[in-house]
Amino acid sequence: MRFSDQFEARFAEMVPHYPTKRSALVPTLLYAQDEIGFLSDEVIAELAQRLELTELEVRNVISYYSMLTTRPRGKYNVQVCTNISCLVRGGEEILLHCQKKLGIRNKGTTPDGMFSLEEVECIGACSWAPAAQVNYDYHENLTAEKMDKVLQEYRQKSAQ
Ligand code: FES
DSSP: OOOOHHHHHHHHHHGGGSSSGGGGHHHHHHHHHHHHSSOOHHHHHHHHHHTTOOHHHHHHHHHHOTTOOSSOOOSEEEEEEOSHHHHHTTHHHHHHHHHHHHTOOTTOBOTTSSEEEEEESOOSOGGGOSOEEETTEEEOSOOHHHHHHHHHHHHHHHHO
């Protein structure tokens, strides 16, 4: 398993800041996912060994965080919250709108690999519900029209 020099530099710089190696797991998983696109068996085995954890411990942490995935996703992962605050303010309608617009179901990926879609629990933006997260960006007070613009912006960004 070989990561980029940038990953290795970040990893080497980050780990000594934590009291134990295992404490660096979540940021390390995020860096690895950003680089590879998802957390493959190979990545999990490598990081478990580096951070002195079992692969099961690493998988348990991955399963807890919705932003971490062991499956390949689209370039832009659209996570639509349908938890209570978003639900009462139209979160489910936003999710259905995204399904229709992208032509995929929950946990699906568009054939061109551009977008994947996921229904998620609270993403901590309840005051600005309904909300969605695309990769690391938050989009709030969504309407169907606003969501269309968000998706269009990512399409344009990808074409640049
Ligand atoms: S309920 Fe949707 S962000 Fe909290």
